[in-house]
Amino acid sequence: MPRKPRIETPGYYHIINRGVEQRVVFKEPEDYEYFIELMCLNAKNYNVNIHNYCLMSNHYHLLIETRNENLSKFMRQLNMNYAIYFNKKYHRSGHLWQGRFKSWYITDEAYLYTLILYIEQNPLKAKIIKGVEDYPYSSAHYFLLPQQYNECLKESWTTLQYQGDTEAIKAFLYSTVDTEQLQELKKASTLLEAPHIDKKPDAEKLKKMLSIAKDTKERNRLILQAYQEGYSQHMIAKVLDLAQPTVNGIIKRGKKNSTITIT
Known part of the structure; x- marks a missing residue:
């Protein structure tokens, strides 16, 4: 059975990818940092806006916004470049990622806000940090620590919405995640044939x-x-x-x- 074509419509997307057989894909700080560097570089090349991200040892979450119909091209380049780097560094061959990346088109603000919290709180859920700002491989680290700066987050929703107000950002990122709503919205978004671009909350x-x-x-x-x-x-x-x-x-x-x- 042929696989379904992806929605390539410009807009917001939630992206997830995992290591093959759920293996570790980020072993050292250098690996996380290189992936972030690649992500920012390719975002610039493909005119993609990075809103939020979180890299865990065996998977990652991205919240991105495409301005052209090039989601697959952007993700293919990012995943391929990182796989080449990883395989060469650790003397391995074969697939690094578990099939195609998963993507969900974000259709409304309710999904957007719940998703941001879900992504940023991943390390908290895994109990590897005490505060979202403490995890160095997520966008929250840059939003909440003024001394940190990441060029590819300068036009993110959080940056533009809060204009450097770290107290307001912290209050937002520590809000409770409605995981039931997240699952319902994710499921609903996969059934959409076309996005409702003009349907915005009034x-x-x-x-x-x-x-x-x-x-x-x-x-x-x-x-x-x-x-x-x-x-x-x-x-x-x-x-x-x-x-x-x-x-x-x-x-x-x-x-x-x-x-x-x-x-």
Whole structure:
């Protein structure tokens, strides 16, 4: 059975790739650093924007944005160049990667924000660090440590959105990940035949929706409703001038509270 062609539409993508048979593909700091160097170089050559990344010993996660229909070309070049380097360095031959890389087209902000947290918190989940900023082979390391700088992250969503406000970035990156939502969104995105590029959350519509709240209880109900309609926690927090962790807490409590109904 022929394999399905990839969606090459310009936009945001979540990329995952693993070592063949789940073997280690990054053995030394030099390996991680070389992959990041290759990633940045090829991103520049293929007009790809790097938003987030995390390299683990046997796999990696990328959140990238393509501006041309060249996702496969970019990834092929990156994976091939690194495989040549790795095989030569460690005197091995054969495939380094476990088949084709996996990719998901990101269709809305809810997926985007959940995905950023999921990627950056990978080392925390693996219990190899105590703080996301402590892991040197992820984008969070550069976002949260002012003395660090990575040229290929200068136009990332986090960089442009927070403009160097490390406290706000930290509050965002430490938000709770809704893993159920992540899996649902990932599954849904693989079924799309074409992206809804023009379907973007309307901040003015959200502001009008939330403005009818007469008290805190009503506001919290509307926050949950807005979130379930696809508005991101970030946008809700911005419209209401609340901290994002506060909005996250309201949503979590709302989901558990059976007395809050969605109209």
